Amino acid sequence: MVKVDLLDMTKFDHDMTDQIRARPLTLLPILERAVQVRASHQDVSSDLNLCPDLPKPPQFQLQIHSKENPSPLRLLKSSHLGSIINVNGIIINSGKTTIRGKRIVASCRQCGHEKVYTMSYGFDGLNLPLFCEKLKDSG
Numbered sequence: 001m002v003k004v005d006l007l008d009m010t011k012f013d014h015d016m017t018d019q020i021r022a023r024p025l026t027l028l029p030i031l032e033r034a035v036q037v038r039a040s041h042q043d044v045s046s047d048l049n050l051c052p053d054l055p056k057p058p059q060f061q062l063q064i065h066s067k068e069n070p071s072p073l074r075l076l077k078s079s080h081l082g083s084i085i086n087v088n089g090i091i092i093n094s095g096k097t098t099i100r101g102k103r104i105v106a107s108c109r110q111c112g113h114e115k116v117y118t119m120s121y122g123f124d125g126l127n128l129p130l131f132c133e134k135l136k137d138s139g
């Protein structure tokens with residue numbers, strides 16, 4: 001996991017930070033990929049799979065935090081949906097931190113057919129299919 005402070009990011013590139021605040025669901029996977037490439041000491045050419053014999057670098061999760069002044073909850077609007085915001089509030093309930101999969105492999109109990117699901121960011125869950133694709137296609 002890599003932790004990044006929004007204020008540090010703003011000092012580096014204000015426009016880029018505004019884009020990340022506005023479209024985190026699109027840009028966070030790109031940033032995580034960039035961290036992965038940088039951490040593996042690869043250059044752009046090896047990122048293009050020109051050297052498939054190289055070991056695959058580990059994946060990283062980017063965690064963004066901020067100490068900037070929070071916005072009041074009453075100013076939240078539907079336009080903030082899908083963007084990064086900083087709000088002030090009291091936590092009235094908390095649970096154990098859970099690990100969330102980025103890729104989930106579902107396997108059929110009957111035939112062993114496997115299907116890979118790539119999870120999106122945010123709170124969306126995964127609705128597993130009720131029937132096996134392989135059995136549905138053949139039957």
Ligand SMILES: [Zn+2]
Pocket residue numbers: 108109110111112113132133134135
């Ligand atoms: Zn099956």
